[in-house]
Amino acid sequence: MGSFQPNCWSEHEELKVVMLCAPSKLDVPDLTIAENVGWDATVNHVKAMDNFMGFKTTLENAGVKVIDYSEELSTDVKTVSEQLINRYFVRDLACVIGNSIFHGVAGSSLRRPEYPHAHSLLEKWFPEKNLKVTQPSTALECGDVLILNKDAILINIGMRTTLEAVESIKDRIFQEGFSEIAIIDLPRRSDTLHLDMNCNVTSANLLIAKNFMRYFPVHVLTAQTNRFEMTEQFLNHHGFDIYWLEKYNTIPDINFINLNPETLLISKQATKQHWTKHRLLQKKNLIEIDVTELEKGGGGIRCMTLPLLRK
Template sequence: MDVHLNCWNETDELKCVVVCGPSEIDVPDQQTADDVQWEKPVSQDKARENHQVMVSVMEQEGVKVIDYSDYLSSKDNMIHKQLINRVFVRDLGCVFGNKLLPGEAGTSMRRPEYVMSHLLFNKWFDSSTFPIEANDSVQALEYGDVLVLNKDAVFINTGLRTSMTSIQKMKEEIFNAGFSEIGVIDLPRRGDTMHLDMNGNVVGKNLFLAKSYMRFFPVQMVDEHGEHYEMMEQFLNRHGFKVIWTADVKPDVRDTVANLNFLNLNPETLLISSKVNKKIFSHHSVLKKKKLIEVDVTELEKGGGGIRCMTLPFERQP
């Protein structure tokens, strides 16, 4: 695979991203949706239409889009195309600097897609770039819980799908990739707080948009010298980010996954869901200047994730 892995933050210009088209199996009714922990029933025909539009928009913006399922063997694809969560590729791995680290599924239902994608990535990259064995002793680490803030710091949630034990197992790999500090927050274990990127997101080089309840949570700082605690805003301020709390935006803007689960295409441009309440970007002098590219991913969002969940950046360039 002719790709130069390079991600040191969430906002540099996106050059290459990995996706996966939706499953072939509908989620036919609300009872089934509840049983598989989705929000609503889903027509995969509609989901595929949504997904293709999202991919086309990224390509129009100059992004190389790789659907990794196109590279799976026919044997692997027999089961893979039936995995309803496969569209949420963000959790499978994360590029830290120039290294791709493998995740580990926090639920057994998702384990097959992790195994198959990792074996594929292992063919694409050498062991120094993608150490496939790095997650061998990891119990649960889904990268929707990870935000790469800058060349120094990484922000991780340990919650419903990621364990503190797993972060401790993976921390040396993250430090070896060039980062010096990991901030760990422990958010409530609920469906609407499943991953960090459902609760906060980097929006531009120096801004962090977050649900207001997060101001009350301490962050455990982990570096090569030890551990200590800071409050979340203190941690982010120290790394150059001003925090914008959603309750301070507009009192009538309800916190939703769509409002926060957007993708930075470059420092000036966001790829957002058509369900975003744009008031969230209208009150701040910097946010007002953002170019917002809107796509309808309504059918895909019924699975409980958003645009960021459905995209795995491989390369960003300043």
């Protein structure tokens, strides 16, 4: 893995290297089990694997180097990993901010084993790049972290990420060169679990968001000061228009990923009208993929991807 160095300064620049993980080998065969593990529906492993392979191939065909970390695990670790049903939601495990890798900390005991599995590999591949949360008994799931641009980051706290964790890493984020971190505390429900289930960056100057977010303030931190702003005010300040969605299907409509400034990878189940109503989206190149079986686990395309290098 030494042929590149981690680098991410936005959500929209050209994606060059991404980490994925194949789904576990277990089915979720009935609704009772699905409910108890926090999933939306039953899942068939064979169908999920078909979705995953199509997803991986699409990324590779777009020129993205794909690292499936399940293929890199030692034999003893694989025995456990192959039974972890959420392991393909790699976004939460870590995030590259600037030139450093910030390790996530699980906010759910069900997901806790995945984190050291992935972190041990990241430490092996990039020994000088890894940073850990120093505050004990905290949680940091990186689906709550959105890199707006080289100046600003938006982070959600609450259900799976704590304020203490953000405070633990904020100084290092500023050292990377970012000047502002905005902290938002969104409703704590399954459909608002992480920040990327509520908003996402579509380009350098447009963010798509559920319309209720306009009512939420953000606490803006700099290296020396702090202040409060409304979400829209903060985003406008950093050059973003906001496309407010009044109606949405949370996972497929919000949880997409930018392959480059012109191209979005979206779910087959996404509401197509969203991409024709806003003038800044009408010329986007949209690549649709079928991740229907994988989305039943309660996450979407962004949740399944951990960008390691964007240019």
